[in-house]
Amino acid sequence: MSDTYTLYNSTVMDHFMNPRNMGDLKDADGVGEVGAAACGDIMKISLKIKGGRIEDARFKTFGCGSAIASSSMATELIKGRTIEEAMNFSNQEVVEALGGLPPVKIHCSVLAEEALKAALEDYVKRNPESAAPVAKPEPVSA
Amino acid sequence: MSDTYTLYNSTVMDHFMNPRNMGDLKDADGVGEVGAAACGDIMKISLKIKGGRIEDARFKTFGCGSAIASSSMATELIKGRTIEEAMNFSNQEVVEALGGLPPVKIHCSVLAEEALKAALEDYVKRNPESAAPVAKPEPVSA
Amino acid sequence: MRNVYLDHQSATPLLPEAFEAMRPFFTEYFGNASSLHQHGLRVRDALKTARQHQAALIHAESEEEIFFTSDGTESANLAIKGVAYANERKGKHLVVSATEHPSVMNSVEFLEKQGWTCTRVPVDSQGFLSLDALRGALTPQTVLVAVHHVNHDIGTIQPVADVGRICTEAGIPLYVDCEASAGWLPVDVRAMGASLVSYSPHRFYGPKGVGVLYRHRRARLVSILHGGVQEGGRRAGTENIPAIVGAGVAAEVAARELDGRASHVAGLQQRLWQGLLQRIPYIKLNGPVPGPGRAPNNINISTEFIEGEGQLLLCDLNGIAVASGSSCVSKSLKISHVLAAIGLDHALAQGNLILTLGKDNTETDVDYVIETFAKIVGKLRGMSPMWDEFERGVIDSVIAPRGIGRSFSEHAAAVSGKPAHGS
Amino acid sequence: MRNVYLDHQSATPLLPEAFEAMRPFFTEYFGNASSLHQHGLRVRDALKTARQHQAALIHAESEEEIFFTSDGTESANLAIKGVAYANERKGKHLVVSATEHPSVMNSVEFLEKQGWTCTRVPVDSQGFLSLDALRGALTPQTVLVAVHHVNHDIGTIQPVADVGRICTEAGIPLYVDCEASAGWLPVDVRAMGASLVSYSPHRFYGPKGVGVLYRHRRARLVSILHGGVQEGGRRAGTENIPAIVGAGVAAEVAARELDGRASHVAGLQQRLWQGLLQRIPYIKLNGPVPGPGRAPNNINISTEFIEGEGQLLLCDLNGIAVASGSSCVSKSLKISHVLAAIGLDHALAQGNLILTLGKDNTETDVDYVIETFAKIVGKLRGMSPMWDEFERGVIDSVIAPRGIGRSFSEHAAAVSGKPAHGS
Ligand SMILES: Cc1ncc(COP(=O)(O)O)c(C=O)c1O
Ligand SMILES: Cc1ncc(COP(=O)(O)O)c(C=O)c1O
Numbered sequence A, B: 001m002s003d004t005y006t007l008y009n010s011t012v013m014d015h016f017m018n019p020r021n022m023g024d025l026k027d028a029d030g031v032g033e034v035g036a037a038a039c040g041d042i043m044k045i046s047l048k049i050k051g052g053r054i055e056d057a058r059f060k061t062f063g064c065g066s067a068i069a070s071s072s073m074a075t076e077l078i079k080g081r082t083i084e085e086a087m088n089f090s091n092q093e094v095v096e097a098l099g100g101l102p103p104v105k106i107h108c109s110v111l112a113e114e115a116l117k118a119a120l121e122d123y124v125k126r127n128p129e130s131a132a133p134v135a136k137p138e139p140v141s142a
Numbered sequence C, D: 001m002r003n004v005y006l007d008h009q010s011a012t013p014l015l016p017e018a019f020e021a022m023r024p025f026f027t028e029y030f031g032n033a034s035s036l037h038q039h040g041l042r043v044r045d046a047l048k049t050a051r052q053h054q055a056a057l058i059h060a061e062s063e064e065e066i067f068f069t070s071d072g073t074e075s076a077n078l079a080i081k082g083v084a085y086a087n088e089r090k091g092k093h094l095v096v097s098a099t100e101h102p103s104v105m106n107s108v109e110f111l112e113k114q115g116w117t118c119t120r121v122p123v124d125s126q127g128f129l130s131l132d133a134l135r136g137a138l139t140p141q142t143v144l145v146a147v148h149h150v151n152h153d154i155g156t157i158q159p160v161a162d163v164g165r166i167c168t169e170a171g172i173p174l175y176v177d178c179e180a181s182a183g184w185l186p187v188d189v190r191a192m193g194a195s196l197v198s199y200s201p202h203r204f205y206g207p208k209g210v211g212v213l214y215r216h217r218r219a220r221l222v223s224i225l226h227g228g229v230q231e232g233g234r235r236a237g238t239e240n241i242p243a244i245v246g247a248g249v250a251a252e253v254a255a256r257e258l259d260g261r262a263s264h265v266a267g268l269q270q271r272l273w274q275g276l277l278q279r280i281p282y283i284k285l286n287g288p289v290p291g292p293g294r295a296p297n298n299i300n301i302s303t304e305f306i307e308g309e310g311q312l313l314l315c316d317l318n319g320i321a322v323a324s325g326s327s328c329v330s331k332s333l334k335i336s337h338v339l340a341a342i343g344l345d346h347a348l349a350q351g352n353l354i355l356t357l358g359k360d361n362t363e364t365d366v367d368y369v370i371e372t373f374a375k376i377v378g379k380l381r382g383m384s385p386m387w388d389e390f391e392r393g394v395i396d397s398v399i400a401p402r403g404i405g406r407s408f409s410e411h412a413a414a415v416s417g418k419p420a421h422g423s
Helices: A010-017 A065-078 A083-087 A091-097 A103-126 A128-135 A137-141 B010-017 B065-078 B083-087 B091-097 B103-126 B128-135 B137-141 C016-022 C038-057 C072-086 C102-113 C131-137 C160-170 C241-279 C308-317 C337-341 C346-350 C363-383 C385-391 C408-416 D016-022 D038-057 D072-086 D102-113 D131-137 D160-170 D241-279 D308-317 D337-341 D346-350 D363-383 D385-391 D408-416
Strands: A030-035 A042-050 A053-062 B030-035 B042-050 B053-062 C066-069 C093-097 C117-121 C142-146 C174-177 C196-199 C211-215 C283-285 C298-303 C352-356 D066-069 D093-097 D117-121 D142-146 D174-177 D196-199 D211-215 D283-285 D298-303 D352-356
Touching: A010 A065, A010 C308, A030 A103, A030 C408, A042 A065, A042 A103, A042 C385, A042 C408, A053 A065, A053 A083, A053 A103, A053 C385, A065 A091, A065 A103, A065 C308, A083 A103, A091 A103, A103 A128, B010 B065, B010 D308, B030 B103, B030 D408, B042 B065, B042 B103, B042 D385, B042 D408, B053 B065, B053 B083, B053 B103, B053 D385, B065 B091, B065 B103, B065 D308, B083 B103, B091 B103, B103 B128, C016 C241, C038 C066, C038 C211, C038 C241, C066 C072, C072 C102, C072 C142, C072 C174, C072 C196, C072 C211, C093 C102, C093 C131, C102 C117, C117 C131, C131 C160, C142 C160, C160 C174, C241 C283, C241 C298, C241 C363, C308 C352, C308 C363, C337 C346, C346 C352, C346 C408, C385 C408, D016 D241, D038 D066, D038 D211, D038 D241, D066 D072, D072 D102, D072 D142, D072 D174, D072 D196, D072 D211, D093 D102, D093 D131, D102 D117, D117 D131, D131 D160, D142 D160, D160 D174, D241 D283, D241 D298, D241 D363, D308 D352, D308 D363, D337 D346, D346 D352, D346 D408, D385 D408
Parallel strands: C093 C117, C093 C142, C142 C174, C174 C196, D093 D117, D093 D142, D142 D174, D174 D196
Antiparallel strands: A030 A042, A042 A053, B030 B042, B042 B053, C066 C211, C196 C211, C283 C298, C298 C352, D066 D211, D196 D211, D283 D298, D298 D352
16 A cells, blocks of 8 residues: 555554454444434444443444544444443544544544444443443532 | 747838838928827828929837838838828728738827828928818818 | 546546647746747747637637636636626626536625525436526526536536527526536537536646636626736736647547547446446436436446445545545535435435546446446445345335335434434 | 847746656646545645645745645735635725736725725835835725735835734734745745735746745635635635646745845846946836845836837847837736836836846846847837937937926827826
8 A cells, every 4th residue: 555645544544444343243232323413424333241341342334434444443442441431432532543533524533432322321221230330420420 | 030929910020120211301391290199109200292292201100019110101102192192091001001900009000190191281381382282172071 | 456547527637649739838938928029929829729729619609709717617707707797787696507516606605795696496306407497587687597518416418508598588698617518528609509608628638727718709708817918808817828728739639539539438338337237236326317418428326325435435445536425525524515406315415426437448447347346335335334224124225115114314313313414 | 149038027937847747747647636536635745745845935834824826816816805805894995005916906996896995005216115105004994905025017125024014013914915026035924924925936937827825824815716625715626736736846946046046137137237227328227226125137127219119029039038018018008007106207118128037047148138239229219209309409318308308208298189198
């Protein structure tokens, strides 16, 4: 790819061309699917959670190169994290890990954050007992 | 001049570069000097008249290439003409003899006509007797 | 890897003979056409010849009806604003088709801010404008009708001769943007009944940096870039002589090769669309079917369940250069207003790809594109949650509905919490 | 016959290295910078580098402050109208110097028709604008001040840094037209206190077809050519990539060679003017004396008793390319408005000639011009009734009056029956 010109940097291009964790998880513990009103992209993240920790993550994305790369990177980043850590996950981490995104494409990383959180919420809904340590701080600070 | 580009056609250029009848006439019988209000050009025509006929003509011009060419051509054209013929001289003859002038330069040929007529008027003023056949028709038609 | 350039709508390579014609005008015949000496006079001759070539291409009566600008955008701005300003006292109403290029649409919007009003005539699902609606839009205050010849996105050929007759009857000047047709289809300004016609030779193997505006000698037009008296006082600024000369050669060659080019790309167009249709399920052609209603060089498709930018990038990584009207490829995150105007479902607009053929494309190119694109679609559908949901019967296809599941748009609205824009 | 090109104000030959840099962008790297594939992305890189070269030439902070247009005229139109429209709500008053280029003057006139008002600040007999008059012209409604750096006709260098200070104090954006200075004199947008600066690389050995507009990132500016979102939405239309690339190289070379070029032409300027002055009686330099007040490449003379077009044509026939501000060379039959603004006698304006030096001119060139021009003056004076009348004491000289006879203008008015225009 040395004399290839690319729209995105090489990390983004790599995650677009060779996405990590692409697919669905059989018997996922939490699944989140979200859409971006801005451009129409749709992202789905499935999680396997064990002992309060994300064991595995998969994504499927209908969207542009940076949306695919963002979901690929997001699933990479959150594997191994606790639910609490994952709840604090921010799109900024995706942007940084990707080495930056064009300004107009930042919303793709936001979508990845939202998909992850939707999957976590799904997990919490299915496993209300797990919500205790996670959801508790919220009402307090609210 | 084969591969020279010129602003004017070759006849105009020739009359500009090698003007005919340039100069003053010693003991001219009539001299006319006129100016163009439009662009500031000034043209002077001197005539030698004998037996009601223009024997010789000279010009001097302060003006652009087409003004110089127009006065050169005008003096060429009128030599040998009778006063009456010369009084009917029109700038159109100059334009045609020059093979055309750019639209914006037509006024140069008008100036030549005016200079000629001013010189004829000067002659008539100096020789009122010559005016009879020339000037008479005017009051009638007026 | 094979390289197949299928974006002739965006740019074309300069013809070698046009380049050779331009070459001496850079360092040798570098004069300013306004200069009265050798250096200026020499390029004036070249300027006149170049004007004649453009006049010949579009069957203008005289080269004095040809004005050079810097590109198609400037020509469109000059046509719209130059006519509007020139006729300000007569009326301040304009009529344009809904699928004009942004250079026309945004010129009109600018005038609207300055007190003009404008009627946008709708188009049908194939992009054809409604002649009745156009007729109905004309008022005594209408000073200009603007209808493009060929649509830049979907290739629709508008009935400009009919529009011309309506305008002639009404005594209103017609401006026809021929940017997507000139050099590919015959353009006859008189048969069109057009008072103004614009196009850009860089779309048919001419150089960038020059646009053309034809103006019928009786049409009133004032300058919009003010300064010197170049171009008969209608376009100030030092003329881009090398580009104008190259554009002249491109026009001359285009006029000569027009029929050959058109039939060559028409053949490829058929092969490409038929190939795609056979190879890829749930794919749709936007705009009229290949034939007399469609420009011979344009294929505009929507591939369901996947988005356009990803398609474009994977095509590029496989050596295939294409464009897309998807919102993801636009800086404003909006789908092409043309796709919106033909009422295309937002989901299909998202999966849009524009392929424009050129004289140097071959059947082998086309076959490579079909095969490669089928693989790309497979890869992206494999990644798409929508494809999976379609296969599981959660959502339905817009292109070939099975009557199972909700629509893509309903689904997208549900998961995004808001309706997708454009729908 | 020797060939001496002395019209670098009108056009310059393209640098061979700029041509070489442009060459691949015609047929090989022909992509549209808006395209998202290889062909488009490659030229984006070139566009960015070209912007950096321009930014460096004028000491802009960032290449993002550089916008490409089609020429100096368009840049001037964009600066004037783009700032006026952007600040419409704040006020509708402009201030310009009386000797701005027609691209500025006529843009302002256009805005006046649309409801703006404009104060034209007068200049003195050497062309310097009055700072006091400028200060006095500013009102709370003033949204833009336009003062050029160097005058295109008479080479006057305006005190732009002083103007910049006045504008900064008043909080009004300053636009400086640097068309006649960029590439020949140092231009520092920040030292000038300029919010907008324009110029055209074809004036310093770059290609035609591209203009530059610098805009300070805080200055408000809207687009005047509407369409796509090229150039950060401030200039729609397909970018002229080859020309932009060539202009970048020309800027890079100009930045490097600036001092050398300036001192080279300054030496020739002195030689030329001194030679003409010694060789030809009744000749006058218009504008400041060669030195810090005058651009080093410009000589503007009036030769009394003869007209400019004839001088220009005879120069050309002798291989010397020059320009003139005489009314006879203008399509409108008006003398240069700059000569009118400095109050030059109409007779002298008629005898005007503009000689602009370049990097490739030599002392031998200059000496040939002096000798040849002396002969031309002799020939034309021999044909001129005014010279004869001057010699006979009927009229007097404006340049070196002897106190004998009436003035040229009085005489011209008498013979034409009307006063000569401009006086
Ligand atoms: C139909 C149409 N009109 C106008 C334009 C603008 O032309 P240019 O890109 O030469 O400025 C385009 C450009 O693609 C176009 O397709
Ligand atoms: C001072 C000045 N400004 C603007 C312009 C217009 O520039 P262009 O000829 O590139 O359109 C010129 C042209 O000579 C000029 O001298």
